Amino acid sequence: MLLDAAAALVVIGVFWLPSIAGAPAPWLIVVGVAAAVVAGAAMQTRRRHPRLSAAAAAAATIVAGVLEVTQDPMLAAAWCLYPVALARGDRSRALVVGLVIATAAAMTIGMPVAGPDDTVQRLVIAAAALSVAWLAGVAVGRQIDAAVAVERAQARERAARLQLDVARDVHDVVGHALGVIGAEAGVIRALPDADERELRDALTDIEGHARNALEEMQVLVGSLRTDPAVAAPSAGAAATGGGLGRLPALIDATRSAGVDVASRIAVPPSVDEATGMVATRIVQEALGNVVRHAPGAACTVELGQDGDVLVVRVRDDGPGMPNLAAGGFGLTGMRERARLVGGTVEWRNRPGRGFEVEARLPSAGAR
Structure with missing residues (x-):
């Protein structure tokens, strides 16, 4: 916000106030001040309302330029165009072309006053300012998009690794426990003359294996509450104390x-x-x-x-x-x-x- 305010003060102070102060008629001063206020406000609200701010700054600059109450070569509009290009990328190209055409038309209307050489110079500067702002916004936007894409891919990879690790642990813990329990139950069934003590001991073993498997599963499920972004590979195995x-x-x-x-x-x-x-x-x-x-x-x-x-x-x-x-x-x-x-x-x-x-x-x- 401070950067936007400082930029607005520089642009208005350098390119607007001298022309407003030299306006030949009071009504031109009023229009110039109003346009300067709109342009300055747009420069400070460009982050919250980028497209509206860019349109307002461009319209204020074009109107004031036709009336010769500003020498701004579309710097206010370019300042507001940057966040539009940052957010919309190549989709904002039409807006840049439209602004350049509108600026050229406005400066052509004012050519009898400014002269052809000065008009062409101002048009070139305006086109350059708008193009630089757009190119910078698109380039930075692409870098941000690429960084976000990499971050999302890494998050998906971490989630997939964690899912695979949990699947392995569940298979090992549950599969081994159920296999042992099933085999022990089969052994008990195969004992024709097993006495009560042998049955009790076998059932105690089965109960112990089931309890151990349950405890490991509880620890494993608890480990899933940790952030997948910081969970190390084989975190599930570590959690179950293997x-x-x-x-x-x-x-x-x-x-x-x-x-x-x-x-x-x-x-x-x-x-x-x-x-x-x-x-x-x-x-x-x-x-x-x-x-x-x-x-x-x-x-x-x-x-x-x-x-x-x-x-x-x-x-x-x-x-x-x-x-x-x-x-x-x-x-x-x-x-x-x-x-x-x-x-x-x-x-x-x-x-x-x-x-x-x-x-x-x-x-x-x-x-």
Whole structure:
């Protein structure tokens, strides 16, 4: 607002007041003052009413120019034209052309007084002022539009990443828990002479798995209340506390579902939290697949270091996977998680019988 007021004072003081003061008739002074007030007011309201302000400033300048009570080469109108071009871009081109034509017509009417040379000079200056204001507004407007488009694209990308991360976590948490619960229920049903204590213990295990899954889901849902713009990738996994410390519990839960699990786990001290969470989720999904697709199979979980890389392997002696290329949500989620920390995941059918998942995850220092 201060800049607009200062510009109005300069334009009115330099180009309007001297001509008004030299007007030969009182009525010309009145008209000149009124036109100057309109032009000055338009320059100060250009941000709130850009098109109306540009039209008012141009009309006041043209009328005053015909009556020779201003020497303004359309600077007031150009000042008001800038926000129009800023907001409307190329769509405001017609307004610029119209203003130039109207200015030329008005100056042609006043040519007998001003003379042809002075008229042409003023017309060139007016056209230049209007063109510069329009070009500047269009250029800045395009920059703003491009910045807004980039910001919106980044927001959509962040939302998509968050949605994908949540989908992976929901699949891992719910899928693993339901798989284990279903397998344990099947084990109970297969026990013909189970006594009350065995049934109670089995039901207690099922209750514990269900409660743990519910707690993880509650934490995950709570994490969705954070701003997606600042949520880091794999924020859902972090919120549900999926670190390497949970591996023993995951293995025990899989054993209680009737799977014979052997483990050889050596956690290197250099593994950072993000890599540990990804490794745990990969083991969780791999064990869940054994429970769902190879019930009664035996499997081995191996975790160790190979140079700067954390290697995770889960093998089973089940029937294997008929269509390796198809994969599934769980296997695809493993690969996506590994990519978050710069790692890879491969899966294959073992020679003879069985299925194997292998993940190679670089430590923080190797990334």
